[in-house]
Amino acid sequence: MAAxxxxxxxxxxSGKGLGSFGAGxxxxxxxxxxxxxxxxxxxxxxxVLRGERIAHNLAWMRDFIGRYGVKLAPHGKTTxxxxxxxxxxxxxxxxxxxxxxxxxxxxxxxxxxxxLLANQLVGRGNMAIIAALQADADFDFYCCVDSAAxxxxxxxxxxxxxxxxxxxxxxxVTGGRTGARDAVAEDEVLAAIARQPALKLAGIExxxxxxxxxxxxxxxxxxxxxxxxxxxxxxxxxTDTAILSGAGSAWYDIxxxxxxxxxxxxxxxxxxxxxxxxxxxxxxxxxxxxxIDASNPVAREMNASLLPALQLWxxxxxxxxxxxxIIALGKRDAAFDAGLPLPALxxxxxxxxxxxxxxxxxxxxxxxxxxxxxxxxxxxxIAVGDxxxxxxxxxxxxxxxxxxxxxxDEGYTVTELVETFF
Amino acid sequence: MAAxxxxxxxxxxSGKGLGSFGAGxxxxxxxxxxxxxxxxxxxxxxxVLRGERIAHNLAWMRDFIGRYGVKLAPHGKTTxxxxxxxxxxxxxxxxxxxxxxxxxxxxxxxxxxxxLLANQLVGRGNMAIIAALQADADFDFYCCVDSAAxxxxxxxxxxxxxxxxxxxxxxxVTGGRTGARDAVAEDEVLAAIARQPALKLAGIExxxxxxxxxxxxxxxxxxxxxxxxxxxxxxxxxTDTAILSGAGSAWYDIxxxxxxxxxxxxxxxxxxxxxxxxxxxxxxxxxxxxxIDASNPVAREMNASLLPALQLWxxxxxxxxxxxxIIALGKRDAAFDAGLPLPALxxxxxxxxxxxxxxxxxxxxxxxxxxxxxxxxxxxxIAVGDxxxxxxxxxxxxxxxxxxxxxxDEGYTVTELVETFF
Numbered sequence: 001m002a003a004x005x006x007x008x009x010x011x012x013x014s015g016k017g018l019g020s021f022g023a024g025x026x027x028x029x030x031x032x033x034x035x036x037x038x039x040x041x042x043x044x045x046x047x048v049l050r051g052e053r054i055a056h057n058l059a060w061m062r063d064f065i066g067r068y069g070v071k072l073a074p075h076g077k078t079t080x081x082x083x084x085x086x087x088x089x090x091x092x093x094x095x096x097x098x099x100x101x102x103x104x105x106x107x108x109x110x111x112x113x114x115x116l117l118a119n120q121l122v123g124r125g126n127m128a129i130i131a132a133l134q135a136d137a138d139f140d141f142y143c144c145v146d147s148a149a150x151x152x153x154x155x156x157x158x159x160x161x162x163x164x165x166x167x168x169x170x171x172x173v174t175g176g177r178t179g180a181r182d183a184v185a186e187d188e189v190l191a192a193i194a195r196q197p198a199l200k201l202a203g204i205e206x207x208x209x210x211x212x213x214x215x216x217x218x219x220x221x222x223x224x225x226x227x228x229x230x231x232x233x234x235x236x237x238x239t240d241t242a243i244l245s246g247a248g249s250a251w252y253d254i255x256x257x258x259x260x261x262x263x264x265x266x267x268x269x270x271x272x273x274x275x276x277x278x279x280x281x282x283x284x285x286x287x288x289x290x291x292i293d294a295s296n297p298v299a300r301e302m303n304a305s306l307l308p309a310l311q312l313w314x315x316x317x318x319x320x321x322x323x324x325x326i327i328a329l330g331k332r333d334a335a336f337d338a339g340l341p342l343p344a345l346x347x348x349x350x351x352x353x354x355x356x357x358x359x360x361x362x363x364x365x366x367x368x369x370x371x372x373x374x375x376x377x378x379x380x381x382i383a384v385g386d387x388x389x390x391x392x393x394x395x396x397x398x399x400x401x402x403x404x405x406x407x408x409d410e411g412y413t414v415t416e417l418v419e420t421f422f
Numbered sequence: 423m424a425a426x427x428x429x430x431x432x433x434x435x436s437g438k439g440l441g442s443f444g445a446g447x448x449x450x451x452x453x454x455x456x457x458x459x460x461x462x463x464x465x466x467x468x469x470v471l472r473g474e475r476i477a478h479n480l481a482w483m484r485d486f487i488g489r490y491g492v493k494l495a496p497h498g499k500t501t502x503x504x505x506x507x508x509x510x511x512x513x514x515x516x517x518x519x520x521x522x523x524x525x526x527x528x529x530x531x532x533x534x535x536x537x538l539l540a541n542q543l544v545g546r547g548n549m550a551i552i553a554a555l556q557a558d559a560d561f562d563f564y565c566c567v568d569s570a571a572x573x574x575x576x577x578x579x580x581x582x583x584x585x586x587x588x589x590x591x592x593x594x595v596t597g598g599r600t601g602a603r604d605a606v607a608e609d610e611v612l613a614a615i616a617r618q619p620a621l622k623l624a625g626i627e628x629x630x631x632x633x634x635x636x637x638x639x640x641x642x643x644x645x646x647x648x649x650x651x652x653x654x655x656x657x658x659x660x661t662d663t664a665i666l667s668g669a670g671s672a673w674y675d676i677x678x679x680x681x682x683x684x685x686x687x688x689x690x691x692x693x694x695x696x697x698x699x700x701x702x703x704x705x706x707x708x709x710x711x712x713x714i715d716a717s718n719p720v721a722r723e724m725n726a727s728l729l730p731a732l733q734l735w736x737x738x739x740x741x742x743x744x745x746x747x748i749i750a751l752g753k754r755d756a757a758f759d760a761g762l763p764l765p766a767l768x769x770x771x772x773x774x775x776x777x778x779x780x781x782x783x784x785x786x787x788x789x790x791x792x793x794x795x796x797x798x799x800x801x802x803x804i805a806v807g808d809x810x811x812x813x814x815x816x817x818x819x820x821x822x823x824x825x826x827x828x829x830x831d832e833g834y835t836v837t838e839l840v841e842t843f844f
Contacts, residue, residue: 014528014843020550040546043524077754077791099791100750102438102465109436119791122737122750122807124462124771128442146740149806177792178740178748185742315544318568318600320607326600328522328544332499332822332844337753349546368818369499369521369541370599384571385544396790400754401822403844421436422754422825 004111006083009419015404017046019414030417037313037387037412038347038354044387045314045333047398047405051415053309054084054278054407058091060306061277065092067298068256073097073116073245075275078396081405082110083418084278095140097273101126104141106421108133116245117143118205118273120150120170120178127157134163142243144170144205146179148192155196164198166239168205169231171224176210186227190236201236203243203268204228208251217251221258232264242268249276250288253296276395279310283339283393308391310398310405312341314371316386323376327388330369334390335397340366341390343373348386357388426533428505431841437826439468441836452839459735459809459834460769460776466809467736467755469820469827473837475731476506476700476829480513482728483699487514489720490678495519495538495667497697500818503827504532505840506700517562519695523548526563528843530555538667539565540627540695542572542592542600549579556585564665566592566627568601570614577618586620588661590627591653593646598632608649612658623658625665625690626650630673639673643680654686664690671698672710675718698817701732705761705815730813732820732827734763736793738808745798749810752791756812757819762788763812765795770808779810 007028011021019035019042035041037048065072071094076085085096085107095114098104104115113136121127121143133139145151145167158165169189172179180186193199204224208217228244231237242264247255252274259270276285286308293305314329334341340363347354364374376382392398399405400422407416429450433443441457441464457463459470487494493516498507507518507529517536520526526537535558543549543565555561567573567589580587591611594601602608615621626646630639650666653659664686669677674696681692698707708730715727736751756763762785769776786796798804814820821827822844829838 014524014531016522016524016844018524019547020554043522043547043551044545099752100438100465102436102440106436119750120739120806122739123466123809125441125465126737129465132442146742147806150740153807172742174743176742177789177794178742181743315548317542317544318572320568320594320598320600321596321603328541330521331759331819337758367599372599384542384569385575387545397753401844403825422438422823 004082004086006419011417012403017042017044017402017404017406027417027419031415035414037408037414040349042406042414045312045329047333047402048311048313048408048412049279049405049418050309050311051407051409053307054087056304057278057280057306057309058087060302060304062091063302064298065272068260070256070260070270070272073271073273074278075118075248075273076107077103078275079278079399080106080420080422081399081418082107082112082421085110085112088278094269094271097275101129105129105133108139110421113138114140115142116271116273117141118207120144120146121154122150124157127154131158131161131163142166142168142202144168145189145193146170146172148188151189151192151196151199155198159196159198164200166200166202167193168203168243168245169193169201171204171206171220171227173211173220177207179206194236200238201231202239203237203245205245207248208246208255209248214254217254218258221246221255225259225262228268229264232266237266240267242266243271244268245271245273247272247274249274249285253292253299257296277306279395280306280308281310281393281395282308282342282391310392310395311344312390312392313387314390316382316384316388317370319382319384322378323374325373325376325382327371327373328369329371329390331366332368333401334366334392335394336366337394337397339393341371341392343388344391345389346382346386348383354389426504426508428841433839434825439464439466439824439826439828449839453837457836459830459836462771464828464836467734467751469755469824470733470735470830470834471701471827471840472731472733473829473831475729476509478726479700479702479728479731480509482724482726483696484513485724486720487694490682492678492682492692492694495693495695496700497540497670497695498529499525500697501700501821502528502842502844503821503840504529504534504843507532507534510700516691516693519697523551527551527555530561532843535560536562537564538693538695539563540629542566542568543576544572546579549576553580553583553585564588564590564624566590567611567615568592568594570610573611573614573618573621577620581618581620586622588622588624589615590625590665590667591615591623593626593628593642593649595633595642599629601628616658622660623653624661625659625667627667629670630668630677631670636676639676640680643668643677647681647684650690651686654688659688662689664688665693666690667693667695669694669696671696671707675714675721679718699728701817702728702730703732703815703817704730704764704813732814732817733766734812734814734820735809736812738804738806738810739792741804741806744800745796747795747798747804749793749795750791751793751812753788754790755823756788756814757816758788759816759819761815763793763814765810766813767811768804768808770805776811
């Protein structure tokens with residue numbers, strides 16, 4: 001992938017979490033502006049990515065994937081940040097996974113040339129986007145199919161435009177999300193794909209994250225591998241290399257362990273799709289990674305785990321009554337669907353460095369633009385104007401609150417702004 | 423306010439919910455492109471604003487406010503859409519309310535010249551934004567203060583820059599959000615304001631939406647009016663016209679009824695701040711408006727109430743098992759914190775018009791990019807590729823998922839795109 005000139009993009013004057021800059025300044029000028037979070041150079045709240053931790057996590061996942069000999073197509077819907085996609089590709093990612101046609105176009109326009117759409121491609125407006133991108137012969141695209149109706153619609157649409165479309169049969173489980181539930185449903189979809197000359201069957205896709213038990217997940221993965229083996233043997237795969245793809249951010253180790261070393265009658269790429277490893281978190285993904293660190297033999301050999309890299313800094317806005325602070329941070333700034341943000345650091349302007357917050361401080365609720373920090377005790381040292389750093393649970397629903405995030409060094413000086421395109 | 427040339431803005435090529443357009447096309451070209459939602463000209467999901475209902479709601483609120491003789495500063499954080507702000511100002515709004523310094527800058531950059539910041543202005547980065555905007559003598563700005571510490575910090579910051587800052591004393595209630603809790607706290611803040619020559623006390627602000635009982639709300643409103651009366655009598659108000667401001671989207675009728683006709687020893691502007699009336703909803707604000715329609719004498723005289731004007735259209739993406747459809751609509755597209763979106767209409771491509779969905783269909787859950795439509799019964803007519811329209815609860819957390827929304831006519835043809843700046 002050719003480097004995209006992100007540095008030429010203008011700094012968005014209407015953005016949040018920015019310091020002062022000149023009218024013509026671009027993202028390439030940001031490092032030279034010397035904005036420091038602790039020196040209050042930017043407006044708060046601000047979302048920061050800790051640069052050294054992002055680098056650590058990128059290297060960790062490259063190493064993990066490399067040890068298993070599988071491929072990585074990180075789910076880009078997490079960040080929707082092409083500058084971060086480029087870092088992932090620079091660290092050996094095979095491609096980028098996305099959820100929608102619009103996301104695919106946004107990634108393409110910023111340099112991504114291989115996309116696995118981990119969804120059905122439904123509807124004329126969405127198909128039109130993909131057909132337009134496929135006019136570029138360098139664009140390598142795969143999408144999922146789980147119904148004969150969708151296969152017929154795709155086949156007709158792309159045939160009419162003289163294009164082919166590479167598709168993956170999506171498998172699912174009863175009570176789950178999308179995907180063919182059993183062999184009868186799979187056969188029906190496969191028959192529809194086979195009767196559409198515009199469709200090329202490239203392999204199998206699943207999302208195991210709808211299951212909760214490892215044994216169920218392993219059985220699901222084995223079902224997919226077995227089906228792909230039969231498809232290869234039957235000559236039903238019509239691309240050079242078959243694809244077998246699974247793995248969200250919670251169970252990627254089991255997917256890697258179950259599928260690695262698979263030998264089929266034709267070449268196969270095993271493609272894993274975790275998206276949250278890049279920033280990690282201190283909530284739902286901290287919990288799932290603890291299991292991986294404890295039980296996965298490859299992770300146990302690696303000398304450090306993923307590190308939480310995404311923080312939100314916000315002001316103490318009001319101390320209206322004993323025990324309570326109001327923080328200028330809201331549902332407009334942070335995920336709140338998988339645990340509220342956790343206060344981590346406190347910084348008083350003018351002091352040398354931040355300190356850890358007392359363990360008894362915690363958010364009890366959030367509104368659109370405010371959070372309630374409760375549990376303050378008499379004698380706690382807190383003032384209006386203090387900066388509080390929060391760690392988060394669920395990066396996906398935090399990223400989509402920000403049109404740009406600040407990458408900071410260890411001293412919280414901004415070294416880069418990365419844009420998002422939700 | 424001079425009209426801002428929104429029509430010159432380019433259509434964002436990386437956006438979602440768009441149809442096809444040329445590389446140089448601007449928002450001003452959108453009407454000519456003839457995109458129709460039902461004809462699948464745009465990628466789904468898409469957020470649409472029903473133009474005639476927006477117009478109805480704008481006129482309704484102008485009428486309501488006019489009958490009470492109070493002023494309107496709609497909370498702009500709901501939409502963060504300057505093109506919608508302009509419609510509100512064109513319908514007689516006194517100014518725009520905002521929640522943060524960054525929001526204020528985004529509004530200013532798109533033509534808004536009077537802002538009530540319904541929050542404390544805390545921190546050097548945030549104060550710097552306001553000081554820069556106040557360099558324009560045409561920019562009229564007010565913010566809230568609820569602590570002596572904040573008054574001192576503001577006084578020092580703006581004095582150093584040779585500026586004055588108009589402030590409103592914020593009142594609060596025990597157990598609530600921000601705001602001075604009692605007369606002792608109020609006096610402390612007022613003393614701090616009085617000792618800062620750079621601060622001009624302009625009046626009083628409160629947010630009654632943290633209370634649940636009408637009697638408590640009326641008492642809170644009376645407390646504010648009483649305090650403002652004493653401040654006027656004491657000569658503590660140092661602006662020409664005093665301001666008394668309250669009202670979110672749930673209790674604006676009570677605020678209007680309680681404060682209208684207030685006579686003080688100097689001129690007073692009563693400024694109401696509802697933000698959700700513009701699009702209304704079928705959830706939390708439908709419920710609060712039902713109370714207003716039933717009990718407020720002015721609303722009862724008016725011959726129609728607010729209408730829900732914001733819809734999300736999305737595809738049936740998968741029909742994986744009996745009883746369940748998977749919709750290509752997720753937490754990335756719609757608010758989910760005050761009730762899930764409600765399915766309203768179904769449209770099959772090629773049919774003449776949408777039909778109402780069966781009453782037994784409902785969303786049972788949402789993920790980042792998917793929703794579970796459950797309750798389907800044998801014989802229900804639903805197909806992969808059908809378009810489903812959803813009505814929403816809580817416009818604020820729906821708007822912030824979209825960088826542009828499509829205004830549509832009664833036939834769902836797109837007449838305009840309005841941008842948001844979150």
